[in-house]
Amino acid sequence: MSINYLVLVAYLVVTFLVCGIPFGKIIARARGVDIQKVGSGNIGTTNVAREIGKGAAALTLLLDAGKGALATGLALWFFPAFITGGVSVAPHGDAAGLEGLVTLAAICGHIFSPFLHFHGGKGIAVGVGTLLGFAWPVGLMELAIFLVIAVASKRVSAGSVTVAAILGPVFALIYGPNLGLDLLLELAGLVVVWAHRSNIKKLINGQEKEFSFHKRGDKPEPDDDTIGESK
Template sequence: MLENFLILFSLLPFYLIGAFPSGYLIARLSGIDISSVGSGNVGATNVARTLGKRAGLYTLVIDVLKGVLAVLIASSLSDQSYYHALVTVAVVSGHCFSIPGKLKGGKGVATTLGALIFFFPTVIPVALAVFITVFVFSRIVSVASVAAALSLPVVALFLSTSDSVFWALVYMALLITYRHRDNLKRLVEGREKRFSFSQPQGSQGQNMKTSHYPTEH
């Protein structure tokens, strides 16, 4: 029991890595409170639509690196796949449920990608293919993100993997889908907007407080 407690306690730093509010801080450098603009989400898409593609790319890269860093550290601490699975769950959860509580965390896509690079890279090509295919035909990031996420455990079924890895992928797929629940609701209602690179940027961001955006990573 003590050993299990210590394992769970050791996951806290990885949760905090995931909770690092990269998008919020990048927007703050431009004098914008991203939590009060657009969807209020601190993910890369909301940052990109508010501050431009470069700021969105910076946010995306940092969010991916959070997942990479967490799994690299975990790999140096243990060679057990179940522990790597727990660390992946912790860092993605931290990204989705950020600290402080007033911030809306991201949708988990970018950090999941980063973690999978070292945690379970064999599923990435299929997930990326699903994302690109769905996005090309729909131009809706949320639909592509959810489709790619749901493909993860399906692909794992056809690969040699442990139960802990499989259930971690199931968790991430369900979490990403849950984080896109508002987008899916708008999709059903016909109000989910297609992605466009011609959205207002920079100084116009503060005028977009009531706008809705497809998804944030």
């Protein structure tokens, strides 16, 4: 294995670890709440919004998306110095799969956080962040699709599952087909869909809660039956 690939593997491991930092749990704990024991038990923005409030949710969203953007943004800058032979890491380049690998590592780090016994969030914020870091038009399009569906349905999970499922095709639509990258992005999207499996079941059964913000003075609600699954 050449030094270039050793560096790539090291970068993917660091990406997994950094993106596994559970910012939602840290922010909620600073407010005196264990976010894994209230609401849905999820450490992501939606549960933080419902159980803590707007400010904490906004900070969670910013940090979760930021770690994803940092991972792919730094990869664009970092790897041209190590990959030889004129290989490009641009979205249309021959080695574009590198960004797909980084995206997959970032999303898996968040969903399977090594700091929470391999439980974590559901990957949407960090996933959109990775797209904004290396292919912002796709990130903005996915964000727009998410907002339209989430607002229309009043259910964040509906928007989340949709954008995750169509990630690869949307990327191919904008930049043209790139089999390696498209497959890696679709795999990352399917991991996010898998993380939403309990939400999908509730959507099908009409049991998914509408999105709402925590109101001052309300106590966090006890956790529901989604706790114990990968979040």
